[in-house]
Amino acid sequence: MTSVLKESHLDPKKAIFDEVVPSGRGFTHELSAGQIVRIVDLEGNQAVDTLFYNACDLDERYSASDTVRAQRSLYLTTGTKLVSSEGRTMLDIVADTCGRHDTIGGACSAESNQVRYALDKKFMHNCRDSFLLALSRYGRGMSKRDLASNINFFMNVPVTPEGGLSFEDGVSGPGRYVEMRAEMDILVLISNCPQLNNPCNAYNPTPIRLLVWNGT
Numbered sequence: 001m002t003s004v005l006k007e008s009h010l011d012p013k014k015a016i017f018d019e020v021v022p023s024g025r026g027f028t029h030e031l032s033a034g035q036i037v038r039i040v041d042l043e044g045n046q047a048v049d050t051l052f053y054n055a056c057d058l059d060e061r062y063s064a065s066d067t068v069r070a071q072r073s074l075y076l077t078t079g080t081k082l083v084s085s086e087g088r089t090m091l092d093i094v095a096d097t098c099g100r101h102d103t104i105g106g107a108c109s110a111e112s113n114q115v116r117y118a119l120d121k122k123f124m125h126n127c128r129d130s131f132l133l134a135l136s137r138y139g140r141g142m143s144k145r146d147l148a149s150n151i152n153f154f155m156n157v158p159v160t161p162e163g164g165l166s167f168e169d170g171v172s173g174p175g176r177y178v179e180m181r182a183e184m185d186i187l188v189l190i191s192n193c194p195q196l197n198n199p200c201n202a203y204n205p206t207p208i209r210l211l212v213w214n215g216t
């Protein structure tokens with residue numbers, strides 16, 4: 001799927017939820033079916049590691065492989081259906097002013113920091129720990145076993161014709177956003193990536209803004 005840039009007509013003043021999430025912070029929020037969520041890359045080039053769960057059955061969760069197969073593309077953009085481990089559509093991407101989001105790069109972790117960068121990077125903040133901390137605060141008994149391959153909104157992981165993969169400087173910019181409509185009750189789990197060792201955040205992690213509207 002090529003990039004499909006599409007703006008939204010939704011008015012932030014009419015949002016029922018509006019919150020800024022600092023970089024390095026984990027975050028959970030429940031959406032009702034029909035609600036629309038927007039993630040805004042406030043300062044540009046910020047990776048937003050995200051997982052989705054069926055809020056009524058937490059064993060059903062976002063599936064990167066089923067999503068890639070269903071849409072026959074490695075990149076997510078307007079029109080992409082985010083598919084669950086049960087093969088059902090969880091959310092639809094209804095607007096996107098960035099044009100490309102990754103779902104194969106995974107989340108950074110203490111282990112990947114150590115392997116990719118240096119032994120002494122092991123204890124730096126990372127998305128996997130932010131996910132786990134946010135899940136423990138959410139309080140429904142979720143843990144490591146609930147983490148699956150995630151989405152990296154605004155992150156640029158181009159795939160070469162030979163199948164090569166690399167983390168590149170971002171294609172996003174200040175104020176760009178992606179917007180999704182929930183097709184079922186959804187638990188959103190976000191780690192606003194704290195990574196300082198690769199260009200996914202332009203070496204400068206920054207805040208994001210989350211807005212939610214009731215469906216019309």
Ligand SMILES: [Zn+2]
Nearest residue numbers: 108127193195
């Ligand atoms: Zn990260």
